[in-house]
Amino acid sequence: MSPLEYQLSPGRKWTEAEQAQIWKKPLSHQESEEERRVTQEIKRNWHRGEMKIANILLEGDAGSGKTQLAKALSANFGLPYTKVTCFADMDKSDIIGAILPIIPSEALEKMDPVDQSVLQALYESDGFQSATEVMMEALGFPREAAAQKLKQLLKNAADHSGGEAVEYRFYPSEIVRAFRNGYLLEIQEPNVIRDAAVFMALNSALELDGSINLPTEVIRRHPDFIAVITTNRHYAGARPLNEALRDRVQHTEKMDLPAREAMIERAMAKTGYANMQVLEVFAEAIRVLDKTARANAIKGVAGMRSYFYWVDAFAGGASARASLYPKVIYKITTDAEEIRILEEAIRSHGLLEKMDEAELGLKKNGF
Ligand SMILES: Nc1ncnc2c1ncn2[C@@H]1O[C@H](COP(=O)(O)OP(=O)(O)OP(=O)(O)O)[C@@H](O)[C@H]1O
Ligand SMILES: [Mg+2]
Numbered sequence: 110m111s112p113l114e115y116q117l118s119p120g121r122k123w124t125e126a127e128q129a130q131i132w133k134k135p136l137s138h139q140e141s142e143e144e145r146r147v148t149q150e151i152k153r154n155w156h157r158g159e160m161k162i163a164n165i166l167l168e169g170d171a172g173s174g175k176t177q178l179a180k181a182l183s184a185n186f187g188l189p190y191t192k193v194t195c196f197a198d199m200d201k202s203d204i205i206g207a208i209l210p211i212i213p214s215e216a217l218e219k220m221d222p223v224d225q226s227v228l229q230a231l232y233e234s235d236g237f238q239s240a241t242e243v244m245m246e247a248l249g250f251p252r253e254a255a256a257q258k259l260k261q262l263l264k265n266a267a268d269h270s271g272g273e274a275v276e277y278r279f280y281p282s283e284i285v286r287a288f289r290n291g292y293l294l295e296i297q298e299p300n301v302i303r304d305a306a307v308f309m310a311l312n313s314a315l316e317l318d319g320s321i322n323l324p325t326e327v328i329r330r331h332p333d334f335i336a337v338i339t340t341n342r343h344y345a346g347a348r349p350l351n352e353a354l355r356d357r358v359q360h361t362e363k364m365d366l367p368a369r370e371a372m373i374e375r376a377m378a379k380t381g382y383a384n385m386q387v388l389e390v391f392a393e394a395i396r397v398l399d400k401t402a403r404a405n406a407i408k409g410v411a412g413m414r415s416y417f418y419w420v421d422a423f424a425g426g427a428s429a430r431a432s433l434y435p436k437v438i439y440k441i442t443t444d445a446e447e448i449r450i451l452e453e454a455i456r457s458h459g460l461l462e463k464m465d466e467a468e469l470g471l472k473k474n475g476f
Contacts, residue, residue, distance in 0.1 A: 117186040130189035132180040137378035143362045148185045162359040165337045169364030174413035175339040179295040192295035204310040206281040238282035279325045291333030300350045314356040314359035380426040386467045401454035429464040
């Protein structure tokens with residue numbers, strides 16, 4: 110896709126920070142059929158009012174390229190990319206943001222030093238990052254822990270404000286920032302959320318003419334806002350995506366392990382390894398293992414990531430058979446019975462011989 114053809118709002122002025130969030134395709138990026146289709150669909154309907162397509166669902170295998178597709182859309186449309194990773198205990202403040210009292214400095218000094226430094230970081234932030242992100246940076250916490258800490262901090266802060274008339278400041282969530290400013294937002298795995306109220310908040314935000322009610326104001330959906338929901342197809346034990354949320358989506362792509370040619374192209378681009386015979390045999394092995402794991406309800410995945418690392422290990426001098434275990438099989442499972450099933454599939458497809466042949470071929474040619 111030519112770089113400027115699909116820009117949605119070519120006239121928009123971005124800040125430097127926003128500009129930096131617009132994804133640039135790396136040289137290893139391979140345009141997929143899905144990418145072309147989604148890009149064209151969104152562009153085609155962009156000015157068609159109620160027929161506009163601005164909520165996308167990418168559902169499918171782990172490592173199939175859902176996140177990279179969301180990022181590629183950011184590049185194609187020229188919109189900043191941002192994401193929210195959902196988690197089970199998410200609550201409404203994770204959707205809309207948090208409201209924090211500004212604590213007078215005398216009271217602040219009496220607080221726990223960690224809380225103090227976090228609050229300081231929050232007060233000094235310009236509202237460009239979400240509160241959770243400020244916390245992640247200040248404490249070096251992962252997102253979930255930071256969100257939790259934020260809630261605890263809110264409680265502590267309320268206790269320390271001592272009932273005096275305090276000033277409040279609102280720290281919007283990543284979702285709100287994307288929604289208000291018109292970015293492309295990847296919403297990862299919303300199916301894990303447990304609280305129904307959180308789904309309601311998400312659902313209403315995803316209406317095409319939606320709005321979000323903040324404690325301080327009501328904000329409307331920016332016309333450039335695009336939501337890309339990415340989820341793994343429900344594996345055993347995972348809940349399916351909320352129906353109402355699913356219903357808000359105007360275009361869905363089923364993301365599977367890519368076709369063999371695409372697997373090979375991506376692996377070549379990523380690892381720089383180019384022997385076709387090896388790449389083909391390895392790709393076939395991954396496909397066989399993927400299928401076998403599914404057919405036998407083995408939970409792990411043999412996907413693109415395993416493929417890349419297996420090819421790369423081989424390119425680095427490891428033997429095909431030996432590196433198959435740490436790079437692919439053990440990643441799927443370490444259960445002895447399941448390993449036996451996977452080994453049997455590899456054997457019955459003649460893949461061991463094919464691996465040996467490919468290796469031998471290389472040796473003969475002096476590699
Ligand atoms: N179009 C592409 N061209 C080249 N490489 C790609 C492409 N799509 C994905 N990849 C590579 O494949 C790997 C997995 O991609 P990605 O992270 O997008 O998968 P995912 O479906 O989001 O996985 P998960 O379900 O784990 O979130 C990454 O290393 C990525 O760089
Ligand atoms: Mg992903």
